[in-house]
Amino acid sequence: MSGTPKGPEKNFELPKTPGKKRAATGSHYDQAAGSSAPFTSLSSLPVVARGYRIHHNASAILEENGIGSIGGLPFSAGSAIGLSGERQQRRSTTENTTSETPKPPVPKKAKLTHPTLSIDMFIPKQMGDRVLSCGEGAALGHPLGTTTKKPRKIDIFEKEGLNPIQVVAGKNHSAVLTSDGQVFMCGINEKGSVPVGGVKHEGSNDEFTKIPFSEEIKSEGKIVMLAAGASFTIALTNKGSVFGWGDISSVNPSADLDILIARMQENPTIIIHQAKRRVVKIAAGEKHLALLDENGAILTLGDGQLGQLGRKNVYRSNTLGEESGEHLIVRRCPVARNVFVDGYWTIVHAENGQYYGFGMNDYAQLGTEINESDARRVEQNIGELHSFKPRALLHPTRAEAFEGDHFVNVTGIQHVVALNSVGEVFAMGKNINNALGLNNWDRKTGESHWLYDKLQAVEFDSKVVGVSAKLATSIAWTEDGTAYAWGLDTTGQLGLGLTDEDDKMVGKPAKISSAHHEGYSIIGASISDCHTLFLAKKN
Incomplete structure (x- = not known):
């Protein structure tokens, strides 16, 4: 195990782009220089709602079953406001009017992540x-x-x-x-x-x-x-x-x-x-x-x-x-x-x-x-x-x-x-x-x-x-x-x-x-x- 900084030191300036921890960017400060990292969007990451962990791709599953919210939180695939179960049912009925024997939708269980931490x-x-x-x-x-x-x-x-x-x-x-x-x-x-x-x-x-x-x-x-x-x-x-x-x-x-x-x-x-x-x-x-x-x-x-x-x-x-x-x-x-x-x-x-x-x-x-x-x-x-x-x-x-x-x-x-x-x-x-x-x-x-x-x-x-x-x-x-x-x-x-x-x-x-x-x-x-x-x- 080494006691030296990770990578060669860069005097007088900060690295322009942040790197991985083990990358050769072990800079220290000797005089004013550098930049600040911008805020990173979290829109592509799982979110937490009402104690559940919800992945963004779960919205399709929820919407398919007429579930417009989880624990009172509106949810949908494309926006922050989900389709209500009643509205989703009306849309499904309209689409099936041309069918002679429309089949009732088969309910599917929403896939929610189970607790993984103890x-x-x-x-x-x-x-x-x-x-x-x-x-x-x-x-x-x-x-x-x-x-x-x-x-x-x-x-x-x-x-x-x-x-x-x-x-x-x-x-x-x-x-x-x-x-x-x-x-x-x-x-x-x-x-x-x-x-x-x-x-x-x-x-x-x-x-x-x-x-x-x-x-x-x-x-x-x-x-x-x-x-x-x-x-x-x-x-x-x-x-x-x-x-x-x-x-x-x-x-x-x-x-x-x-x-x-x-x-x-x-x-x-x-x-x-x-x-x-x-x-x-x-x-x-x-x-x-x-x-x-x-x-x-x-x-x-x-x-x-x-x-x-x-x-x-x-x-x-x-x-x-x-x-x-x-x-x-x-x-x-x-x-x-x-x-x-x-x-x-x-x-x-x-x-x-x-x-x-x-x-x-x-x-x-x-x-x-x-x-x-x-x-x-x-x-x-x-x-x-x-x-x-x-x-x-x-x-x-x-x-x-x-x-x-x-x-x-x-x-x-x-x-x-x-x-x-x-x-x-x-x-x-x-x-x-x-x-x-x-x-x-x-x-x-x-x-x-x-x-x-x-x-x-x-x-x-x-x-x-x-x-x-x-x-x-x-x-x-x-x-x-x-x-x-x-x-x-x-x-x-x-x-x-x-x-x-x-x-x-x-x-x-x-x-x-x-x-x-x-x-x-x-x-x-x-x-x-x-x-x-x-x-x-x-x-």
Whole structure:
């Protein structure tokens, strides 16, 4: 496996046409040049309607049987409005008036694609024996301890014989899921993000504590997956229901969304009910979330000011509380096989093998090229992102930089780290502070190698099985249980034990070691702004 960029570097200019991921187009930016990729039409792709996957050639079958709509959605071969069953029958009768013995039409069953996605394809299954954390803050879960530069074990899980299966880190909170569906949390209770009894809003809890759920929530099934945003957490059950808690507020929400936000800030609240829609995967960004249902539909909720919802952030009053998610579907998105969410963006892997991105693409991290002058404007306005919209992709747009490979995870904010199905790691986007792990950016010559719009190979000696990334920081772990970190260590979140005298910029993947995980293999990790959680299994 090579650690060099894919193909020869092209200094001073972007490739004029985007290529496949493995093509020789591994350009980096040294000065302003380039072009942006246009929006790609999705008219030839399968679409999602009312929870069904409908291919365009299915219209002839539906029309032949007098079916003018599916789930209330008009449908026809040549237009958005289908022929009604009555009109189709009249036309057939007229055409057969010259026949002496007209034959009644034989009804045929409409061919609708059966669900192909299941929860088992996405949920964590490997059980750990130990949870560790590093960094700073109450979210570490170490009572009376607020800073640790190397991974340190959290006693409660071993002491009480719990079996952790997933760890997720929010901005100022942490959550651990056990194999029996319990959730333990700690950190700052920012507007209900850590709903532990006795902890007030904006208060904190520095010890992992079990979250109590209502009987209504428990009836939705066993929790099998978690995802955490900056100040909220969502949960998926084995029945396909989704509920969440904490703060997922938008800058300009609708009145209806305000009600849902208020409910989530007070108590865990059902978002999708399994009787109305089965969700198979959940994912969270800073202030938004995305759901993938069993039919390949993508649903989004939260703050969409930078395009990360992939649709207009509009909700109708009669949809509030219906728990089907019909109003949350990204209509322009093709049928999906996977979805990845982080920061202020969403990436969809479509059933046809193509990738689509929407949201903040300020550093070409979504696989769609930008002009370097746009990226430099971002750097100059970095403190004004909420009023300045640099290269925001407002609707699903082809992300050709990812195509030609099968990725199982994509994560990051201004840069992304992508893991493919054979254990190779690639990175793309903003490379300041060596965020991509290429060890080729220097503070003194920062004008070079600061931005990549094509995936670059990140070198490892063995197969990688997991990755996690946030702002200028990344974590990866291999099949032999070794964890690596790179980027800018600001609070000890890289777990490398760096002191004030050390250079906090780690140019390439460096091995993480700690006395607390000797004899243990790392099988999971989640990094956030100020801390990192690790899941380890005893050797």
